[in-house]
Amino acid sequence: MAAMRAFVLTGPREVEVQEVAAPVAAPGSVVIDVARVGVCGTDVEFYTGEMQYLHEGHARFPMRLGHEWMGTVAAVGDGVDPAWIGRRVTGDTMLGCGACRRCLRGDQHVCEFRTEVGIRGGFPGALAEQLAMPVTALHALPDSVDDTLGALVEPGGNALRAARAAQLSRGDRALVLGPGTIGLLVGMIARSFGAEVHLMGRSPRSVEFARTLGFDGVWTEADLPELPWDAVIDASNAPNLPATALDLVEPARRVVYVGLAGSPSRIDTRTLALKDVTAVGILSASPGLAGTIELYASGAVDPRPLVAATVGLDGVGAILAGERPEGAGRGPKLHVDPRG
Template sequence: MRALVLTGPGKAEVQDVPAPSPGNDQVVVDVERVGVCGTDMELFSGEMSYLHTGASSYPLRLGHEWCGTVTAVGAGVGESWVGRRVTGDTMIGCGHCRRCEQGRHWVCEQRFELGIRDGLPGALAEQVAVPAAYLHALPDPVDATLGALVEPGGNALRCVQAAQLSPGERLLVLGTGTIGLLVAMFARAGGAEVHLIGRGDDDLALPKSLGFGHAWTRTALPDLPWDAVVDASTGAEMPPFALDRVEPGRRVVYIGLSVPPSLVDTRDLVLKDVTAVGVLGASAGLAGAINAYADGSVDPRPLVAATVTLDEIVDVFAGRRPPGTGPKVHVDPRL
């Protein structure tokens, strides 16, 4: 089959690789759609921290935002999965450590991360093998575009849940990329008053077109009490900015990562009695994201600028994005 392979920093190519066979407790999925995110871009550039800690290494097969149809099952998996449209969890725990047994498999020390850490090749390919225990079935209203947005949606939903807002309270979202806009969508669906910060006026056009009238640059941000702040940016200066802006006694949620380390003064955290929450992975939010997409309360399809082929995604990694206003690029490996 054909698959995208990173062969080194700044080097990506489509290769013919062996098609997967389902191992014990696994299924094989014919991939229908895959999203490319900032983590993939950092793995391509060589900046991703996992490449420096040894958790990831080249050659590497990307793809962790995906959907498709199960076409084969291994030993221990019911035949009823065959023919079902699915997506899956990126975080694959060992299943027997203390964290996994407590239901926190996404922080298992021995976890695989599909298409990110070594061990499980990703879905930027015609087929992918996935542990059946980590599958999520997709209902009919969740089309291919939505299916490939479940993983980032699960991350965003976890951020909104961690913010612990009541309807009518005010949320400030830092960043207008895919995660920031998804956080805004889920928070709006829950009744929050949502404000966003972009780097410049060009970043504000899309959120405004999506009905978010409160979209600002940092310099234009009004002086309002913020009941929660979600940092979905990649700027090293933004984590302390979030802490500075949030109301005392409330919550800051961190999901964005900067390449250089960011610094938060814990004296400010303590003296404001603020709770800071970090979000890693969509695992606990996947089912909720699917439900929100299925019932129409959240529709993130306008975030997708274009759907391209495997060959064309090589150009995207090289910086030649297709035209389109959304921050997300999808791949259809069948094209």
């Protein structure tokens, strides 16, 4: 049986790079040679043992992480068009059962019985030399979307959905809370829609980096100007900011919640009703993947400056522990090349 190297999380703060069985292309599925994987905040929560899925029984150790990825199709199973072989692809993280009412209406990303690549239900993730995926979850990448961009499609899909949910028109003013990867992507996409975009952050490093990206304003909570915000998008993990977003947004406009805190966040629904505000929650990139590929391919949004460094599988543990690779840039995103 063929073997490959894979990054395995064996327990909280316990990691190994192991030799494991290489995947085989089952009927309806393909095997992908993985070229690039993004490390996400969700991966860090699994590493620390704080991720809610561990406590709800949706995930357990040992597990293989990695849900922001791209690669090249190396083999196909029965029933799959051989033309997929050699194509550069990325794929959906959320894999629904395909039979329930949510899946049948096109909402497989909230299927009660879903698996999530590298996250939920024991589906092995992409932090490995190869990855097996159902062909129905694949999205082909054009040549104009390079490997770095390809591995940024999944977080970009979340950000695109958040920016669309804000319903911004050209000239509207948007405030994004949290200048991490998702917040910066939301800001870039909202700017491509013609909006005036401001960001608010807390960490000096993230605020300073955001200022290099040409946004209309980057602030801390202490110096945030009193301006009318047509949309406020919370992309942070701070439990107090969902309520702040609701306080800041203009009446009859929109707040969008795409960030998740490690503890419960609370808003006053009286404020929501009395301001006639629409609040939208965003889970998953699924409905935004195709649109994100189009944005990247056109050059309307180029998030490659967000990637600070690329390491091999042996460097993943240190990243999850909070270390930054030597020589890394200032961006918030770190990538992995499993071939290195």
